[in-house]
Amino acid sequence: MKFSENWLRQHVPTTASREQLVATLTAIGLEVEEVTDLGGTLDGVVVAEIVSAEKHPEADRLQVCTVDAGGGETVQIVCGAPNARAGLKAPLAKVGAVLPGGMAITPAKLRGVESFGMLCSAKELGTDVDASGLLELPADAVVGQPMATLLGLPDASIEIKLTPNRADCFGVRGTAYDVAAASGSEVASFEVEPVPAVSQASLPIELQAGADAPRYCGRVIEGVDASAPTPWRIAERLRRSGVRPVSLLVDVTQYVMLELGQPMHAFDRDTLTGPVGVRRARAGESLKLLDGRDAPLDGDFLLVTDADRPVALAGVMGGFDTRVTEASRNVFLESAHFAPEAIIGRSRKLGLHTDAAHRFERGVDPELPRIALEYATRLILDAAGGVPGPVVEAALEAHLAPPRPILLRRDRLARVLGLAVADSEVARILGALGLAVESDPLGWRVTPPSRRFDLAIEEDLIEEVARIHGYDAIPTTLPSGAARLVAPSETRVDGGVVRRQLAARDFLEAINYAFVDASLLQAWGATGQSVALANPLSAELGVMRTSLLPGLVSALGRNTARQQSRVRMFEIGNVFTAQAGAAPLHTLRVAAVACGNAGAEQWGAPSRPVGFHDLKGDLESLAALSGARLEFRPSTPDWAHPGRSADVFRHDSNGESTRLGWVGQVHPRLARALEIDVDVVGFELDLEPLVTRPLPKSGARSRFPSVRRDLAFVVPQDVTWQALSASVREAAGRVLRDLVLFDVYQGKGVESGCKSLAMGLILQEESRTLTDQDVDAAVAAVTTRLQQAHAATIRG
Structure with missing residues (x-):
C-alpha cells in the first residue's frame, strides 16, 4: 500500500515529524518498506505562463519563450520541451533555484540565445518520473504562486507492507485510525453527504450468488463530461500513490479505493440494458476484459451481468465492451461487497493481478459500498457535471451479520502481556481505533466496526492493545517452571x-x-x-x-x-x-x-x-x-x-x-x-x-566354537543371490549364524547360461559343540533345498 504523507495527515492531524511518523507505522505493525521524498520545498520555483513561443533561430528543436513569472516579471527562456506553447502554465525555476536533483539554475546561453531560468517537467521537480515534457498546470493556477504551495509540498510517498489480516489498512482512512491511536491524536471527521437524486434514471439489481455477493449498490449519472480533466489534487495524490492518472471516471474510482479501501467500477450506461446482476459463471462462458484478453470462465468465477450477459469479472476487472471512454456521457457506477472466498485465487488463475482483487481477497468493509458510491458521485459531479439518479441497493441481510461484542477481561490482558495497562489507556486505545467500548465488571465489552472483521476473539483485542501501547513497553520476563526432558525413543533412529x-x-x-x-x-x-x-x-x-x-x-x-x-x-x-x-x-x-x-x-x-x-x-x-x-x-x-x-x-x-x-x-x-x-x-x-528398530536385547555369546563350510553351487543365470540366501537360511535353521558370498564365477568349467556362487556357511550352537553329523545334516538340508527350489548343483 503506497500513499502520500500529506494525504494521511489530512485524515489524522499530527505534529509528528516524518521520521517519527514512519517509526510509528513500523512499530504498530504497518512496516514501512520505502519512503520517497517528493519535491522538497522547491524554493525559487513558481507557477509561470508562457506568453509566446517562437522557433529558435539556430535549432529546430528549441523554442524561445517569453514567460510571465508573476508580479509583472517577464523572463526569456530557451526550452526544448515538445509541449511548450503559448498559454501553457508550467513550473518555472528561477535563476538561483536549486532543484531536488541538485541542479542549480544559472543564466545560460543556448546556441547564441540567452535563457534566464528553466521550465520544468515533473521529473525535474522530483514529483514523478515523467520527463516527456513540461508539467502542465491547471488553467486556474495563480501565476507567481510558489510551486510548493500549489503541489502541497514538501511531501513524501510512503509504502507500507501489510499482513493479510490488515485489509482495513488498504485505504488511507483505515491507516489513519492506527496512527491516531499510536500518536494520541484523533481521526479527522469524514462525513459524506448523500447526493440527492435529480433524475429517476436507474437500473434494477438482482443478486443470485448468495453469500458470495451479499451487497451491491449502483447509480446512474447522466450527462457527464468524461473528457474533463482530472482535478489536480486527485491526479497528484494518485501519482504519489503509484497510480498513473488515466481519465476522470477511472481516476475517481481509483481515488476512492485508495482513500476508503472500497474498489469501484464505472460502466458506460448506454451499453447496458438491465437488470444488472451478480451470479456464478457457467462452464464455457468467456469475457473480454479491459486489457483486451478473452478470459475463459468456469463455475469458480463470479460475474457481474447485464440481462444475464457477462459484463465484468466481479471483484477483479471490468469488461471491455462496457468500459467508459472519453466519449461516454451516461455512467453506471458500481460499488459492491464480495466475499473473499469468492474472489481469492481467481485473478491468479487468469494470470492477473489487480488492486481490486488484492483487496477483495483479503476482505473489504461490507458497510462501505454506499458511502463510497456517494463520495465518488460527488467527486464526479464537481469535476464533470451530470445529473445523478437514485442509489439502487440490493442486500442479502442474512449474509451481512453485524459484528458481535467481545469481552476483554482485565485480568486476562494483564496475564498475557505481563504488565498492567491502565484502564483509561486501554479504553483510549480501543476507542481511537474506532471500536465501541463499554465498561464491564470484568473489563470491557468491545464491538469492532465492520471494517475490522479481523477482530473476533479476546486475543485479537489483546494484540491491539499490545501493539498500540508498544511492544517495547512489555517487560522481558523469563518463563518460570521446570521443563520436562524427554529421552529420545530407542525404537526409532532420529x-x-x-x-x-x-x-x-x-x-x-x-x-x-x-x-x-x-x-x-x-x-x-x-x-x-x-x-x-x-x-x-x-x-x-x-x-x-x-x-x-x-x-x-x-x-x-x-x-x-x-x-x-x-x-x-x-x-x-x-x-x-x-x-x-x-x-x-x-x-x-x-x-x-x-x-x-x-x-x-x-x-x-x-x-x-x-x-x-x-x-x-x-x-x-x-x-x-x-x-x-x-x-x-x-x-x-x-x-x-x-x-x-x-x-x-x-x-x-x-x-x-x-x-x-x-x-x-x-x-x-x-x-x-x-x-x-x-x-x-x-x-x-x-x-x-x-x-524403526527393535529394542536392543542383551545376550551371552556362545562359549562353543563355530564351524565354517564353504559350498559352491552352479545355478541358472536368472537366479538371484537374494533368493538363494533366503533358501539357505530357511533350510539351515537356527544353527546358521552367518552367511557369506565370497565368489561369483562365469566362464570355463561352468555351462553357458549358468553361474557359480561360492558361499560360506558359519554354523554354531549356543548350548553345545556341533558334531560332524550336525554339520553334515545342515549342509545336506541346504543342498537339497537349493536343488529343489533353484535347480542348483554342487560345482565339481
Whole structure:
C-alpha cells in the first residue's frame, strides 16, 4: 500500500515529524518498506505562463519563450520541451533555484540565445518520473504562486507492507485510525453527504450468488463530461500513490479505493440494458476484459451481468465492451461487497493481478459500498457535471451479520502481556481505533466496526492493545517452571542421525518446494493421486509432489548445467497423495541422487562412474542404523532403467516383508527429456519403516566354537543371490549364524547360461559343540533345498 504523507495527515492531524511518523507505522505493525521524498520545498520555483513561443533561430528543436513569472516579471527562456506553447502554465525555476536533483539554475546561453531560468517537467521537480515534457498546470493556477504551495509540498510517498489480516489498512482512512491511536491524536471527521437524486434514471439489481455477493449498490449519472480533466489534487495524490492518472471516471474510482479501501467500477450506461446482476459463471462462458484478453470462465468465477450477459469479472476487472471512454456521457457506477472466498485465487488463475482483487481477497468493509458510491458521485459531479439518479441497493441481510461484542477481561490482558495497562489507556486505545467500548465488571465489552472483521476473539483485542501501547513497553520476563526432558525413543533412529549418516557418505542436503509443476510429474508418470492446489503461488507450482525424486533430479540437472560434474544430494520431506473423501495423506520419505564419479577426484585411485551398487551401499548404511535387513527385488517402473533398478523391502522379525521404496538408475530417456546428459542413480524410501528398530536385547555369546563350510553351487543365470540366501537360511535353521558370498564365477568349467556362487556357511550352537553329523545334516538340508527350489548343483 503506497500513499502520500500529506494525504494521511489530512485524515489524522499530527505534529509528528516524518521520521517519527514512519517509526510509528513500523512499530504498530504497518512496516514501512520505502519512503520517497517528493519535491522538497522547491524554493525559487513558481507557477509561470508562457506568453509566446517562437522557433529558435539556430535549432529546430528549441523554442524561445517569453514567460510571465508573476508580479509583472517577464523572463526569456530557451526550452526544448515538445509541449511548450503559448498559454501553457508550467513550473518555472528561477535563476538561483536549486532543484531536488541538485541542479542549480544559472543564466545560460543556448546556441547564441540567452535563457534566464528553466521550465520544468515533473521529473525535474522530483514529483514523478515523467520527463516527456513540461508539467502542465491547471488553467486556474495563480501565476507567481510558489510551486510548493500549489503541489502541497514538501511531501513524501510512503509504502507500507501489510499482513493479510490488515485489509482495513488498504485505504488511507483505515491507516489513519492506527496512527491516531499510536500518536494520541484523533481521526479527522469524514462525513459524506448523500447526493440527492435529480433524475429517476436507474437500473434494477438482482443478486443470485448468495453469500458470495451479499451487497451491491449502483447509480446512474447522466450527462457527464468524461473528457474533463482530472482535478489536480486527485491526479497528484494518485501519482504519489503509484497510480498513473488515466481519465476522470477511472481516476475517481481509483481515488476512492485508495482513500476508503472500497474498489469501484464505472460502466458506460448506454451499453447496458438491465437488470444488472451478480451470479456464478457457467462452464464455457468467456469475457473480454479491459486489457483486451478473452478470459475463459468456469463455475469458480463470479460475474457481474447485464440481462444475464457477462459484463465484468466481479471483484477483479471490468469488461471491455462496457468500459467508459472519453466519449461516454451516461455512467453506471458500481460499488459492491464480495466475499473473499469468492474472489481469492481467481485473478491468479487468469494470470492477473489487480488492486481490486488484492483487496477483495483479503476482505473489504461490507458497510462501505454506499458511502463510497456517494463520495465518488460527488467527486464526479464537481469535476464533470451530470445529473445523478437514485442509489439502487440490493442486500442479502442474512449474509451481512453485524459484528458481535467481545469481552476483554482485565485480568486476562494483564496475564498475557505481563504488565498492567491502565484502564483509561486501554479504553483510549480501543476507542481511537474506532471500536465501541463499554465498561464491564470484568473489563470491557468491545464491538469492532465492520471494517475490522479481523477482530473476533479476546486475543485479537489483546494484540491491539499490545501493539498500540508498544511492544517495547512489555517487560522481558523469563518463563518460570521446570521443563520436562524427554529421552529420545530407542525404537526409532532420529532424523538428525539419518542426515549425519548421509552427509558422512558425501551427500549434501537439498530442500525443494513441496509444490511442483504438473508437467514434471507427468514426465515421471507420477501424476496418479496427485493433489492439485486450488490457489497455487504460480502455474509452475500447481500440485503437491507425490515423490521426492522429480525435484531432486531437477535440482541435479540445474547443477550439472552449471559445470558441476559430480553431484550427490539427499532430501528428507513429505510427499502427498490424494484420498477420496479425506485429507491428503502425508508420507515422510528420504531420497538421494548422484551422478559423476563415485569418489572425489584424487591421484591415488582411478576414477569410475557412480553406479547402482554405490547407491545400494549408501542405502544399506542407512539400514544398518536401525539394524534393518533389506531385500532387493528387480523392478521396472517406466522411469527407471531396465535391469538397473530394484524395489527395496525390509524383513520384519515375524518373517514378513514391507516395501520401503526404490533404488536404481533413472531411465536415460527420462534424463534426456529433463535435459540431463549424464547417468543418474538414486533411491527413495519411506523413512518411518526404515528407521524403526527393535529394542536392543542383551545376550551371552556362545562359549562353543563355530564351524565354517564353504559350498559352491552352479545355478541358472536368472537366479538371484537374494533368493538363494533366503533358501539357505530357511533350510539351515537356527544353527546358521552367518552367511557369506565370497565368489561369483562365469566362464570355463561352468555351462553357458549358468553361474557359480561360492558361499560360506558359519554354523554354531549356543548350548553345545556341533558334531560332524550336525554339520553334515545342515549342509545336506541346504543342498537339497537349493536343488529343489533353484535347480542348483554342487560345482565339481
